[in-house]
Amino acid sequence: MKPAAIFTVDVEDWYHAAVMNRNLAGSPDHVPEKRLFCNLQYLADWLDHRNATATFFCLANWPAEINQLLRKLSDKGNEIASHGVSHKSLHHLNGKQILAELRESKEKLEQVVGKQIRGFRAPNFSITDEAIDLLPEAGYEYDSSVFNVKWHPSYGRLKQYPIQAKPYAFENGLKEMPLSTFGPDFFSIPVAGGAYFRHVPFGLYKRMAYSLAQEGYFHFYIHPWELDLKHPYPPKIGRIDKLRHFRNLHKVPERLDILAEQLQFESIEAYLSRRKH
Numbered sequence: 001m002k003p004a005a006i007f008t009v010d011v012e013d014w015y016h017a018a019v020m021n022r023n024l025a026g027s028p029d030h031v032p033e034k035r036l037f038c039n040l041q042y043l044a045d046w047l048d049h050r051n052a053t054a055t056f057f058c059l060a061n062w063p064a065e066i067n068q069l070l071r072k073l074s075d076k077g078n079e080i081a082s083h084g085v086s087h088k089s090l091h092h093l094n095g096k097q098i099l100a101e102l103r104e105s106k107e108k109l110e111q112v113v114g115k116q117i118r119g120f121r122a123p124n125f126s127i128t129d130e131a132i133d134l135l136p137e138a139g140y141e142y143d144s145s146v147f148n149v150k151w152h153p154s155y156g157r158l159k160q161y162p163i164q165a166k167p168y169a170f171e172n173g174l175k176e177m178p179l180s181t182f183g184p185d186f187f188s189i190p191v192a193g194g195a196y197f198r199h200v201p202f203g204l205y206k207r208m209a210y211s212l213a214q215e216g217y218f219h220f221y222i223h224p225w226e227l228d229l230k231h232p233y234p235p236k237i238g239r240i241d242k243l244r245h246f247r248n249l250h251k252v253p254e255r256l257d258i259l260a261e262q263l264q265f266e267s268i269e270a271y272l273s274r275r276k277h
């Protein structure tokens with residue numbers, strides 16, 4: 001039997017990525033092409049085909065066709081969770097603004113799918129102590145924003161609360177479903193997905209992912225745009241940013257197929273409910 005692994009998706013369009021956003025700021029008249037619908041549909045079919053489920057962390061306020069797709073994903077057994085409203089890093093918002101985004105996204109997504117929204121992921125993994133305090137107040141049961149990559153300049157740093165690489169609970173009762181890292185704490189390699197899925201040599205990546213899944217916890221994440229072979233880019237994108245965002249992007253669909261042959265992907269909801277019994 002294949003070991004189980006968590007599959008999560010940050011539901012946003014290509015221009016929400018921090019690198020793209022920064023590059024688009026230099027061309028204020030450029031209207032970025034919306035690609036989310038077809039990319040999300042591709043991912044929905046891909047999961048279906050593999051009998052897998054996923055947790056989709058969604059921004060709120062999408063047009064009707066995206067909402068219908070989210071409803072369809074939810075009806076098929078996937079989990080819809082919150083990724084906030086503005087996609088601003090939490091360190092740029094005050095407590096009142098964070099609470100407002102947590103509440104608004106939960107309420108709107110619950111209207112879309114007709115089910116309770118239980119989980120949250122901070123934009124760009126920018127989790128803060130304050131947000132950990134506010135999440136239960138806004139009605140959330142778990143957070144999934146802890147990504148223990150000490151050298152990354154913009155990932156969140158919890159100071160009062162512990163940081164771990166496997167699921168754990170804070171003293172206020174909120175559960176944490178961290179993104180996967182491999183190896184000892186200070187030198188840990190981020191293996192959860194995103195840029196690391198494209199840049200770490202794939203043979204090594206695969207071995208680390210499989211070994212974590214066998215130990216009981218591997219958490220993978222992806223954005224719908226990473227599967228877009230016709231991915232657009234800003235008119236004035238810098239060379240380094242282009243390399244960072246596009247290098248090996250064309251290999252992602254094939255790599256994902258290989259991972260799915262070795263691992264049985266499931267949503268956070270499915271993972272947590274298996275552990276309740």
Ligand SMILES: [Zn+2]
Pocket residue numbers: 010012016083087123124
């Ligand atoms: Zn995001």
